[in-house]
Amino acid sequence: xxxxxxxxxxxxxxxxxxxxxxxxxxxxxxxxxxxxxxxxxxxxxxxxxxxxxxxxxxxxxxxxxxxxxxxxxxxxxxxxxxxxxxxxxxxxxxxxxxxxxxxxxxxxxxxxxxxxxxxxxxxxxxxxxxxxxxxxxxxxxxxxxxxxxxxxxxxxxxxxxxxxxxxxxxxxxxxxxxxxxxxxxxxxxxxxxxxxxxxxxxxxxxxxxxxxxxxxxxxxxxxxxxxxxxxxxxxxxxxxxxxxxxxxxxxxxxxxxxxxxx
Amino acid sequence: xxxxxxxxxxxxxxxxxxxxxxxxxxxxxxxxxxxxxxxxxxxxxxxxxxxxxxxxxxxxxxxxxxxxxxxxxxxxxxxxxxxxxxxxxxxxxxxxxxxxxxxxxxxxxxxxxxxxxxxxxxxxxxxxxxxxxxxxxxxxxxxxxxxxxxxxxxxxxxxxxxxxxxxxxxxxxxxxxxxxxxxxxxxxxxxxxxxxxxxxxxxxxxxxxxxxxxxxxxxxxxxxxxxxxxxxxxxxxxxxxxxxxxxxxxxxxxxxxxxxxxxxxxxxxxxxxxxxxxxxxxx
Amino acid sequence: xxxxxxxxxxxxxxxxxxxxxxxxxxxxxxxxxxxxxxxxxxxxxxxxxxxxxxxxxxxxxxxxxxxxxxxxxxxxxxxxxxxxxxxxxxxxxxxxxxxxxxxxxxxxxxxxxxxxxxxxxxxxxxxxxxxxxxxxxxxxxxxxxxxxxxxxxxxxxxxxxxxxxxxxxxxxxxxxxxxxxxxxxxxxxxxxxxxxxxxxxxxxxxxxxxxxxxxxxxxxxxxxxxxxxxxxxxxxxxxxxxxxxxxxxxxxxxxxxxxxxxxxxxxxxxxxxxxxxxxxxxxxxxxxxxxxxxxxxxxxxxxxxxxx
Numbered sequence: 001x002x003x004x005x006x007x008x009x010x011x012x013x014x015x016x017x018x019x020x021x022x023x024x025x026x027x028x029x030x031x032x033x034x035x036x037x038x039x040x041x042x043x044x045x046x047x048x049x050x051x052x053x054x055x056x057x058x059x060x061x062x063x064x065x066x067x068x069x070x071x072x073x074x075x076x077x078x079x080x081x082x083x084x085x086x087x088x089x090x091x092x093x094x095x096x097x098x099x100x101x102x103x104x105x106x107x108x109x110x111x112x113x114x115x116x117x118x119x120x121x122x123x124x125x126x127x128x129x130x131x132x133x134x135x136x137x138x139x140x141x142x143x144x145x146x147x148x149x150x151x152x153x154x155x156x157x158x159x160x161x162x163x164x165x166x167x168x169x170x171x172x173x174x175x176x177x178x179x180x181x182x183x184x185x186x187x188x189x190x191x192x193x194x195x196x197x198x199x200x201x202x203x204x205x206x207x208x209x210x211x212x213x214x215x216x217x218x219x220x221x222x223x224x225x226x227x228x229x230x231x232x233x234x235x236x237x238x239x240x241x242x243x244x245x246x247x248x249x250x251x252x253x254x255x256x257x258x259x260x261x262x
Numbered sequence: 263x264x265x266x267x268x269x270x271x272x273x274x275x276x277x278x279x280x281x282x283x284x285x286x287x288x289x290x291x292x293x294x295x296x297x298x299x300x301x302x303x304x305x306x307x308x309x310x311x312x313x314x315x316x317x318x319x320x321x322x323x324x325x326x327x328x329x330x331x332x333x334x335x336x337x338x339x340x341x342x343x344x345x346x347x348x349x350x351x352x353x354x355x356x357x358x359x360x361x362x363x364x365x366x367x368x369x370x371x372x373x374x375x376x377x378x379x380x381x382x383x384x385x386x387x388x389x390x391x392x393x394x395x396x397x398x399x400x401x402x403x404x405x406x407x408x409x410x411x412x413x414x415x416x417x418x419x420x421x422x423x424x425x426x427x428x429x430x431x432x433x434x435x436x437x438x439x440x441x442x443x444x445x446x447x448x449x450x451x452x453x454x455x456x457x458x459x460x461x462x463x464x465x466x467x468x469x470x471x472x473x474x475x476x477x478x479x480x481x482x483x484x485x486x487x488x489x490x491x492x493x494x495x496x497x498x499x500x501x502x503x504x505x506x507x508x509x510x511x512x513x514x515x516x517x518x519x520x521x522x523x524x525x526x527x528x529x530x531x532x533x534x535x536x537x538x539x540x541x542x543x544x545x
Numbered sequence: 546x547x548x549x550x551x552x553x554x555x556x557x558x559x560x561x562x563x564x565x566x567x568x569x570x571x572x573x574x575x576x577x578x579x580x581x582x583x584x585x586x587x588x589x590x591x592x593x594x595x596x597x598x599x600x601x602x603x604x605x606x607x608x609x610x611x612x613x614x615x616x617x618x619x620x621x622x623x624x625x626x627x628x629x630x631x632x633x634x635x636x637x638x639x640x641x642x643x644x645x646x647x648x649x650x651x652x653x654x655x656x657x658x659x660x661x662x663x664x665x666x667x668x669x670x671x672x673x674x675x676x677x678x679x680x681x682x683x684x685x686x687x688x689x690x691x692x693x694x695x696x697x698x699x700x701x702x703x704x705x706x707x708x709x710x711x712x713x714x715x716x717x718x719x720x721x722x723x724x725x726x727x728x729x730x731x732x733x734x735x736x737x738x739x740x741x742x743x744x745x746x747x748x749x750x751x752x753x754x755x756x757x758x759x760x761x762x763x764x765x766x767x768x769x770x771x772x773x774x775x776x777x778x779x780x781x782x783x784x785x786x787x788x789x790x791x792x793x794x795x796x797x798x799x800x801x802x803x804x805x806x807x808x809x810x811x812x813x814x815x816x817x818x819x820x821x822x823x824x825x826x827x828x829x830x831x832x833x834x835x836x837x838x839x840x841x842x843x844x845x846x847x848x849x850x851x852x853x
Contacts, residue, residue, distance in 0.1 A: 003667065010664050018655050032440040032447075039451045046461050051310055098651040100616050103639040104668045170282065179283030179290070186291045186331075189298050197305040202297055258632060259618040271565050278568040285572075 004108060012115050019117030026118045033077070033122040037070050037129060040192065055194035060137055061224050062194075067126070067133040068153055069191055069216035074126030075157045078119040080164075083111050088168050088177040096257055107250055111161070145223055152219030155239055159215050160191070162246040169246075172253035191215045211238050266370045273374040288382060292331055299327035316460040322487065323458075329483045330455050332386070335379040336414045337421050337478060338446065339372035369422070376418055380411055403488065410486030413495065416502050417478045421449065423509035424474075430516050454480030474505040547613065547720070547752060549588040552622035554608055554776075556580045582608045584776040585622065592719075595746055595753040597767030597784070601846050605776045606756045607646075610722045613754070614644040626720055626752075640669055643718035647725035650705070651712055652697050658708045659693045662715060669716035676715065682748075683711045686741050703734030710738065714745065723755045727762055739765050760839045772845055779845060787841055796840060797822065800830040809836065809844070 019026065044066055048059045057065065087110055090096060099106040134146065167184035171177035190198075190206050195213035198206050206213045218235050222228065278284055303323045306315070313319060318326065387407060428441045450456055452475035459467055459480050470476050477498040484490045490498075560576045561567055582605045590596055600606045611617040613624060615631035615638065624631055629638035645651075652661040659680075666676045684690045687707040692700055697708060706726065714721070723742075727735040739762060746753060746766075757763055763770060763784070770787065772780040780787060793812040799805065799822055810818045815833065822828060836844075 003670070007664070007667050010660075010667065014653065014656055014660060014664075028440040028444075032444045035444055035447050039447055039456070042451070043456050046457055047306070049463065050315060050461060051306060053309060055305055055309075095649070097611070097616050097644070097646065097649065100634065101614055101639055101642060101644050102668055103636040174280060174282040176280035176283050179280070179286035183286050183290050183294065187294050189295065193298060193302050197298075197301040199301065202301055255618065258616055259620075275565055275568045278565075278572060281572045281575075 004105075007104070007108075008112060011113055015115035015117045026121075029118045030121050030125075033074070033119070034125065036073075037126070040066055040070060041129075055196040057194060057224070060133070061220075063133045064137060064224065065194060065216060065220045066192075067130040068149070068156075068220050071126045071130045072153055072156050072160055072191070072216055074119070074123045075154070076160050076164075078116050078123045079157075080111060080161055081119070082114040082116045084161075084164055084168060086114075087111075088171040088181065091168075091171050091253075091257065092175055092177075096254075100254070100258070106254070107247075111165075141223075149219055149223040152222065152235065153216065155235070156215035156219055159211055159239055159242060162242045163187075163210060163212065165246050166249065169249045169253050172256045187212060191217075193217070195221070207234070208238060211242060214238055269367060269370045270374040270377075273371045274378065277375070277378055292328075292382075292386070295331045296324070296328050300324050303327075316458060317489075318458055318460070322489075325487055326458060326483060328386070329383070329486055330479065332379055332383045333410075333414055333479060333483055333486075334450065334455055336376045336383070336411070337418050337449075338425075339418065339422070340375040372418070372422060376415065380414075383407075383411070406486050406488045409495065410482050413477075413482040413485050413499070416499055417482055420474050420502050420505050420509065421478060423506060423513065424449075427509060427513060427516065430513070449475060449478055452476070453478045454483070474502060477502050546592055546625075546627060547588065547590040547754075548623075548625045549586060549613075550623040551585045551587065552583055552609070552612065552624055553581070553585050553620045554583040554605075554612065554617065555620045556582055581776050583612075583619070586773075586776075586778050588771065588778070588781070590752055590754070592752055593746075593750040594769065595755065595767055597763035597770040598754055598756040598773060599763060599770055599842060599846070600756075600773035604773045604846075606773055607724055609773070610644070610724050610754060610756065613720075614642060614722050615639070616644075640716065641719045642722075643713040643716070643720070644722045645709055645713045645724065645726055647706065647728035650697075650709065652705075652708055654698045655696060657694045657696055658689075658711070661697070661712060662693075665712060665715055671716050675717070679715050679717065680711075683714060686744055687711060688737065703730050703737070706730060706734065706738065707741075710741065717749060719751050721751050721753045723753065723757075725757055726755070727757060727759055735759065735761065742766055760842065764838060770842075772842060774846055784838065787838060787845075794836060795833055796836045798830075798832040798834070799826070799828060801826040801828055807840075809840075 041063070044054070044059075044062050047054060048062070052058070054062055090110065096106065096110075099109055102109070134141065164184055167180040168177055170180050174180075187210060190210070190212035193213075195203075195207060195217035198213060203213075207218075214235055218231060222231060222235075303320060307313070307320045307323075315323075384407075424445060425442065428445055431441060452470055452473065453459075454476065459470065459476055462470070481490060481494065481498045485495060557577045557579050559571070560578050561571050586605075586609065598606050598609065608617060612619050613626060613631050615634045618632050626638065627641065629635060631638065631642075652658060653664075662676075662680060665671075671679070680693075684693060687710065689704060689707045689711070692704050692708065697705060700708065710726065726742075727738050730738065742753075742755075743766060745751075755762065755766060768784055769782065770780070770784050771778055794809050795812055795815055797808045797810055797818065799808070808818065808822075819831070819833075822831070
């Protein structure tokens with residue numbers, strides 16, 4: 001464990017020293033993400049021009065939800081995205097070879113190696129938006145509640161990671177994962193909507209099999225509404241099983257990789 | 263056979279290269295987007311207890327969100343970061359070797375993708391009309407579909423110009439990928455891809471009329487749905503043509519500026535600079 | 546010690562007809578084809594030994610090396626490297642093994658070599674003293690002391706290969722797999738790598754398997770060679786003995802007005818053949834000599850003469 005932390009410190013160091021080289025890129029990325037945040041906030045602001053409540057939430061509650069999924073997005077953009085973006089290419093080109101011969105978990109290495117220093121600013125901005133939405137909330141909130149929300153959102157990031165991995169892993173068998181990756185990005189919209197809109201089988205899909213609704217919506221619901229044990233258990237159970245399933249497919253994928261590569 | 267037919271066939275083969283990709287893109291993505299949009303608007307209409315919002319019934323809203331993802335693809339082809347990406351991975355040089363202009367080549371690939379998505383739109387249209395009696399596509403008739411698709415192609419020309427402008431920035435910046443994504447955001451939001459433009463405040467709607475955005479997505483989609491009249495469409499097309507001229511001018515200006523900068527560029531960015539030359543040929 | 550028994554490896558691939566029609570067809574159904582990359586091979590290598598693995602492109606060299614490095618799972622058969630089954634990829638095994646592929650990079654492109662080394666030190670948990678000694682020793686013998694602080698992508702091909710070698714050997718592996726370590730290098734860089742490998746072998750006594758297209762590499766480094774052809778070993782023995790395989794053959798090098806060519810001729814028929822050549826051609830120059838190792842190996846790889 002300590003060894004992995006130490007390795008991660010090296011990843012951070014390398015990433016920052018590398019990022020200093022591409023400063024223009026830096027600025028573009030910041031502007032892009034600010035635009036993404038603005039468009040998401042605007043979307044709900046415009047809707048609230050026409051309705052007082054959305055999925056049972058008021059505008060300020062909805063802003064907590066929006067800032068929550070923005071936060072999840074920012075964390076995964078900073079910590080994971082550049083790794084996961086390249087992962088299918090690495091697998092497809094057979095670049096995993098060198099990772100497989102090292103006495104260190106290839107999954108750790110491939111998922112966390114590139115810390116996106118250029119997204120780091122955006123993470124700060126997202127944290128700012130998140131804090132602002134909490135501070136401007138008109139009802140009383142306890143520190144415990146805030147802590148729980150933050151923990152659940154970090155868990156949400158893990159769910160997001162697992163979902164993305166599950167869309168990437170088919171590349172071991174199909175050789176191209178562009179379709180699945182695009183599918184993943186379009187499914188991102190399910191994370192950006194309150195879970196209450198999903199009914200019937202669609203609800204089962206988005207809360208159990210592709211649990212995008214658990215990334216931000218469930219945590220925010222536990223935060224805004226009274227704490228609800230069944231919801232919490234649902235969230236925990238799905239998170240844990242998703243993680244196990246992802247690891248299972250990762251191992252199966254590696255096995256396929258090693259029997260197919262030449 | 264003309265060269266462009268070969269290029270188009272090659273691009274089509276690329277689309278079909280991986281079958282899982284194909285099926286997922288062809289059906290999966292559209293399905294997810296329409297399902298989420300449906301659920302979302304259903305909830306809004308239900309909780310408000312209304313049947314019409316800002317000129318859209320729930321049924322029309324569903325149709326709107328069914329057309330938008332495909333329409334957006336007709337509009338954008340498959341061009342995000344094309345120059346910059348190919349320069350980066352070194353495949354760009356091949357266009358410099360081909361005895362034809364890179365922009366002609368790229369236009370053909372762009373159009374191939376657009377045509378492919380038109381095919382997809384038609385297929386979905388037929389499927390829905392044949393098998394789902396209460397389908398939202400009952401609202402659209404064939405004439406509307408054709409004029410809407412044609413409109414999308416004019417819009418694609420404008421979008422293509424904007425995309426090229428962004429590609430050119432790759433002369434000065436290393437990675438324009440984020441800019442290209444930004445363009446998509448802008449076009450989607452102000453073009454009515456996220457939310458129908460009628461939901462925006464009146465002042466915003468009026469301001470947008472002077473920009474190209476409403477004519478890129480919103481108006482073509484409304485045309486397919488039969489919600490626009492001839493006057494609106496012809497005005498839209500006219501405004502789009504003015505924008506084409508405008509962007510053309512800007513591209514030319516940037517080329518001039520780019521040629522000055524070529525001398526200061528370092529050796530390492532030389533391959534990138536090369537991508538400007540084919541542009542000189544065209545413009 | 547490496548022991549390989551009846552190792553087999555098959556690959557399946559999809560066949561696709563050319564043309565748009567084929568593309569559309571493959572959306573619905575596909576044909577598969579199986580290729581035998583390794584057909585039941587056996588091998589035994591002692592500690593401290595260095596062997597050369599020779600074969601044409603696609604003969605199965607890389608596949609064998611990747612199986613022994615644990616990257617590729619064999620279809621059937623057994624292998625044991627110092628008591629480990631390679632494809633189980635236990636951490637203990639991975640800590641004692643190194644793989645260098647001339648065509649793939651392992652050090653980080655955008656960083657100076659030393660940064661990559663520090664990371665490897667952490668990954669392999671190399672003790673400080675050993676790390677310091679190794680960096681010193683390797684940089685000195687490879688003569689790259691001044692390049693360690695430069696971004697790797699700014700180095701020349703030869704320098705980069707030396708850095709790759711350093712990176713792979715920092716943890717003093719007991720087994721080393723070298724897949725074409727000199728590919729694309731100029732003569733002097735090739736030479737430097739060879740000198741280094743010999744020195745390293747002397748100092749640390751690892752098991753080394755080397756593949757190369759350059760006979761020079763093999764001749765200088767490997768007393769023992771294995772020739773592989775279409776997934777089968779056609780020769781396994783000492784490099785010197787390979788000459789005996791051709792028995793009593795001599796080589797005639799002939800230069801005529803039009804062309805230069807070589808003929809292999811059994812010693813008994815030497816006179817007859819020479820006579821015939823003189824009759825049929827206008828000979829400018831004719832040499833009779835023993836076949837070189839290159840000639841022999843090339844002819845084995847081409848025609849697959851099995852040892853007598």
